[in-house]
Amino acid sequence: MRIGELSKATDVPVPTIKYYLREGLLPAGELSSPNQASYGDTHVRRLRLIRALVELAGVPVATVKEILESLDADTEPLHEQIGRAHRALTPTRRLSATEEARDAATAQVTKLIHDRGWTVEPSAPALATLIDTVAAFRALGQENLIAHLDAYADSVERFTRFEIDAVTANPTRDQLAESVVIGTILGETLIASLRLLAQESISADRWKNR
Amino acid sequence: MRIGELSKATDVPVPTIKYYLREGLLPAGELSSPNQASYGDTHVRRLRLIRALVELAGVPVATVKEILESLDADTEPLHEQIGRAHRALTPTRRLSATEEARDAATAQVTKLIHDRGWTVEPSAPALATLIDTVAAFRALGQENLIAHLDAYADSVERFTRFEIDAVTANPTRDQLAESVVIGTILGETLIASLRLLAQESISADRWKNR
DNA sequence: GCTTATGGATACTGATACTATCCATGACAG
DNA sequence: CTGTCATGGATAGTATCAGTATCCATAAGC
Numbered sequence: 355m356r357i358g359e360l361s362k363a364t365d366v367p368v369p370t371i372k373y374y375l376r377e378g379l380l381p382a383g384e385l386s387s388p389n390q391a392s393y394g395d396t397h398v399r400r401l402r403l404i405r406a407l408v409e410l411a412g413v414p415v416a417t418v419k420e421i422l423e424s425l426d427a428d429t430e431p432l433h434e435q436i437g438r439a440h441r442a443l444t445p446t447r448r449l450s451a452t453e454e455a456r457d458a459a460t461a462q463v464t465k466l467i468h469d470r471g472w473t474v475e476p477s478a479p480a481l482a483t484l485i486d487t488v489a490a491f492r493a494l495g496q497e498n499l500i501a502h503l504d505a506y507a508d509s510v511e512r513f514t515r516f517e518i519d520a521v522t523a524n525p526t527r528d529q530l531a532e533s534v535v536i537g538t539i540l541g542e543t544l545i546a547s548l549r550l551l552a553q554e555s556i557s558a559d560r561w562k563n564r
Numbered sequence: 565m566r567i568g569e570l571s572k573a574t575d576v577p578v579p580t581i582k583y584y585l586r587e588g589l590l591p592a593g594e595l596s597s598p599n600q601a602s603y604g605d606t607h608v609r610r611l612r613l614i615r616a617l618v619e620l621a622g623v624p625v626a627t628v629k630e631i632l633e634s635l636d637a638d639t640e641p642l643h644e645q646i647g648r649a650h651r652a653l654t655p656t657r658r659l660s661a662t663e664e665a666r667d668a669a670t671a672q673v674t675k676l677i678h679d680r681g682w683t684v685e686p687s688a689p690a691l692a693t694l695i696d697t698v699a700a701f702r703a704l705g706q707e708n709l710i711a712h713l714d715a716y717a718d719s720v721e722r723f724t725r726f727e728i729d730a731v732t733a734n735p736t737r738d739q740l741a742e743s744v745v746i747g748t749i750l751g752e753t754l755i756a757s758l759r760l761l762a763q764e765s766i767s768a769d770r771w772k773n774r
Numbered sequence: 775g776c777t778t779a780t781g782g783a784t785a786c787t788g789a790t791a792c793t794a795t796c797c798a799t800g801a802c803a804g
Numbered sequence: 805c806t807g808t809c810a811t812g813g814a815t816a817g818t819a820t821c822a823g824t825a826t827c828c829a830t831a832a833g834c
Contacts, residue, residue: 480760550690
């Protein structure tokens with residue numbers, strides 16, 4: 355398969371494929387002559403994965419590269435790969451809240467994690483984001499929305515459980531790792547859109563005239 | 565309050581505040597003389613809201629502007645404002661999938677919505693994203709992950725319900741509208757980080773040695 | 775009166791994700 | 805075997821986004 359065919363198969367423009375090759379997201383094709391390379395099925399799949407992460411999930415290209423490198427390095431422990439996927443989903447956005455809001459948020463989140471018996475590293479990127487977010491809700495006068503934080507956590511824990519069950523069903527470690535990455539990242543898009551649809555549906559009849 | 569004090573109160577640099585003023589995200593202060601304006605508490609709150617949306621939720625500045633305009637136009641029906649917040653969360657990313665994957669995804673999503681009795685407009689932006697995402701899962705060989713789509717929807721519907729209950733508790737329409745926007749947008753960040761923490765915790769003991 | 779901050783305008787920056795152009799070579803059709 | 809087209813590789817250009825930086829005339833506040 356040559357680059358033009360790869361482009362047609364995946365609906366990605368040739369210059370974009372060249373860009374991904376340059377950036378090292380896509381392995382080079384096998385050179386049969388100085389200006390002729392052939393690409394295979396792995397390239398098609400890899401390219402589809404890249405597009406899904408970039409286009410659907412909005413992951414930065416540089417991060418996709420990191421994730422793919424980690425996927426290819428099958429020596430890396432699985433939790434390292436998960437950590438990488440997690441970092442891909444939590445850009446280093448920090449928000450300085452008022453001290454009270456931040457303290458209250460930290461306390462609430464710490465309590466939540468303790469009560470649920472979760473094992474979470476203090477350095478987990480999502481932890482900081484969660485605290486910031488809870489603090490933001492407070493700072494914006496939306497205490498009532500996060501009063502049910504535990505109920506949120508309950509539902510979230512529910513689907514996370516069978517998510518992990520489904521992923522664990524993979525026979526090989528490589529497949530498992532790939533499932534983890536896809537599940538973690540695309541799963542967020544999935545849940546987000548389900549939530550919006552649920553919101554639209556539930557709110558429709560309740561507020562028809564407000 | 566002058567711009568310098570506003571900056572200190574919110575921890576946003578003066579040039580950034582000026583930028584938001586230019587872009588129309590923040591209403592101009594009251595001019596007491598050609599080069600002296602005073603800002604009040606509304607500015608502090610508005611600025612905090614802007615930062616939360618931009619920094620935490622990653623909403624583009626142009627979209628924040630739209631949302632705020634919609635919030636200020638209290639003549640606009642509530643479901644219009646919800647739609648706007650939804651559009652803020654679903655950037656127009658489209659992914660061309662294979663036809664089979666796309667058809668299968670459409671069928672699965674249509675069935676889901678029907679089975680759950682959801683009322684969803686066919687033009688809902690989240691609907692397209694959901695179909696694309698499900699199709700991407702298929703195209704990437706992760707059918708097993710979306711086999712439980714209904715279970716996902718179940719959990720999602722659960723927290724969406726009390727989310728809407730919490731928001732409905734607001735006395736005035738203005739407060740309701742603001743809660744809807746904040747809840748919809750920051751809620752996504754909240755759920756996403758909760759999910760990552762749950763994943764980390766649940767997966768830790770399961771895959772310690774893989 | 776002197777330093778500092780301000781409003782307003784305009785210009786510049788850095789990051790990101792592509793696109794476009796060029797060129798020498800090679801594949802393939804007729 | 806020859807003319808057209810695609811390709812690999814390199815380099816340069818573009819659009820968007822979210823600020824920053826600079827300037828200036830004016831005004832606060834000590």
